[in-house]
Amino acid sequence: MGATDRKVGRTPGPRTGSSKRLARIDAAVGLSFAAPAVIGVLVLGLVPFGYVIWYSLHDWSPLIGEFNWIGLDNFTRLIADDTVWSSFLTTFKYAALLMVLNITLAMGLAVLLNQKLRGTTTFRAFFFSPVIVSAVAWVLVWNYLVAANGGINGALATIGIQGPNWLRDPTWALVTVVVIQVFKGVGMNMILFLAALQNVPAELREAARIDGASPARIFRSVTLPLISPTILLVVMITTIGAMDVFVPIQILTQGGPGRSTTVISYLLYRTAFEQQDFGYASAIGVVLFVVVLVLAALQWSSRKRWVHDEV
Structure with a gap:
């Protein structure tokens, strides 16, 4: 029996339904606080970067309206x-x-x-x-x-x-x-x-x-x-x-x-x-x-x- 258990006067037992429910609530609260940051990173960071990679594989000029797949041609052009x-x-x-x-x-x-x-x-x-x-x-x-x-x-x-x-x-x-x-x-x-x-x-x-x-x-x-x-x-x-x-x-x-x-x-x-x-x-x-x-x-x-x- 540890010092903490002696202070409260009982041995630790298995989690009750109430304690499990509180743990789930705590986890949900933690996720709710983290969610805006995670969503922000995804929406403002990873998703736009994914689009940039996709656009880099195309010949795209918005004024002309062209959007043609050219594979790695832009990167080949860049190297030269x-x-x-x-x-x-x-x-x-x-x-x-x-x-x-x-x-x-x-x-x-x-x-x-x-x-x-x-x-x-x-x-x-x-x-x-x-x-x-x-x-x-x-x-x-x-x-x-x-x-x-x-x-x-x-x-x-x-x-x-x-x-x-x-x-x-x-x-x-x-x-x-x-x-x-x-x-x-x-x-x-x-x-x-x-x-x-x-x-x-x-x-x-x-x-x-x-x-x-x-x-x-x-x-x-x-x-x-x-x-x-x-x-x-x-x-x-x-x-x-x-x-x-x-x-x-x-x-x-x-x-x-x-x-x-x-x-x-x-x-x-x-x-x-x-x-x-x-x-x-x-x-x-x-x-x-x-x-x-x-x-x-x-x-x-x-x-x-x-x-x-x-x-």
């Missing part, structure tokens, strides 16, 4: 399309630069905020506020700031520096979009890193300090391993978001100058809504999904080598 691969390369460049800048800056800000300095609440609110601003509004403000005669070049001119045409120079256009998006999203990653840093046991850092470890060594050997699960989460969500960038490209550069900022999601949009080639656009979407899935799988599988789940 230099524009698609150039757009993927631009997307990878964008994603890599965004990840390095965003994660590095977010980590630095989180470490600074974790020092319990005066004014950290205001500082945190300042960097987090862009996260809650509409993406379109955010980009429109920056469109003014980085214009050839905009705020940034005006400020540079006051100190005798002639700024470039940020959005029309192939050297600067993609970098400018990256910087704008870094400031848009760094606040969220900063909060995630800050929460992870505040969960690191202080006694572990103190023990390392007593052993003579420098602050840099403590951060590298104690703090980073303990927050590595959060780092993995941030890397994955930042990668997925970077591979799906669209709003800043559409508003700021329209894929130019030339094709220097034509990322794959923007090429998909133009193929579908400007060229009205929905079948080919669907094939591009399927390949993009597979690429993102592979990247996420590679990042997840790498966790065994550098993510520490236990203190």
